[in-house]
Amino acid sequence: MNTSTIIFYAIAALILGAAILAVTTLKIFRSAIWLLFSLVGIAALYFWMQVEFIAAIQIVVYVGGIVVLIIFSIFLTQQSGKEMDKPAKGKMIFSALAALFGTAFTINLISHYGFNNISAAPFNPSVDEIGMQMLSTTSHGFILPFEVVSMLLLAAMVGCIVIAMKPTEATIVHLNKKED
Numbered sequence: 001m002n003t004s005t006i007i008f009y010a011i012a013a014l015i016l017g018a019a020i021l022a023v024t025t026l027k028i029f030r031s032a033i034w035l036l037f038s039l040v041g042i043a044a045l046y047f048w049m050q051v052e053f054i055a056a057i058q059i060v061v062y063v064g065g066i067v068v069l070i071i072f073s074i075f076l077t078q079q080s081g082k083e084m085d086k087p088a089k090g091k092m093i094f095s096a097l098a099a100l101f102g103t104a105f106t107i108n109l110i111s112h113y114g115f116n117n118i119s120a121a122p123f124n125p126s127v128d129e130i131g132m133q134m135l136s137t138t139s140h141g142f143i144l145p146f147e148v149v150s151m152l153l154l155a156a157m158v159g160c161i162v163i164a165m166k167p168t169e170a171t172i173v174h175l176n177k178k179e180d
Contacts, residue, residue, distance in 0.1 A: 011045050018037035018041060019038045022034035028084055032070050039066075040063055043056075069157065072160070076161075134146060
């Protein structure tokens with residue numbers, strides 16, 4: 001094995017280990033931190049593939065945005081120190097079966113179609129090409145999913161703020177006056 005292969009397997013082990021810990025830990029804050037490590041591992045995989053722009057986007061959007069939003073939500077709901085309930089055996093069995101089915105399905109697709117048509121040319125897109133592809137309105141553009149995700153994040157943030165708002169005494173008095 002060469003050094004590049006060893007680095008790939010180390011990054012893959014980091015991603016898989018952190019992902020497994022993110023879904024198996026019983027403390028919600030630790031789960032968010034393991035998710036952070038898994039997403040950083042994915043960014044490391046992008047750096048390893050020498051796609052630095054996508055790696056930077058991964059860190060800014062997912063690590064800097066999504067995980068911070070999740071941690072912010074955890075702290076606003078004051079659930080950071082609580083331990084989550086252990087899932088029921090039926091849910092654990094169903095989850096394990098779903099994961100095994102997904103793995104078997106993926107292995108079947110890879111073995112059936114393979115990677116025989118991969119070109120030997122290195123993958124070297126420019127930032128201009130990536131930007132044009134992401135914001136293009138053509139059939140291969142990604143502007144619609146980009147906008148849908150931004151609306152979803154906005155709705156999640158507004159929902160988090162609404163859930164976290166604690167009513168003040170003035171609000172309670174005002175609501176009681178409306179009822180009378």
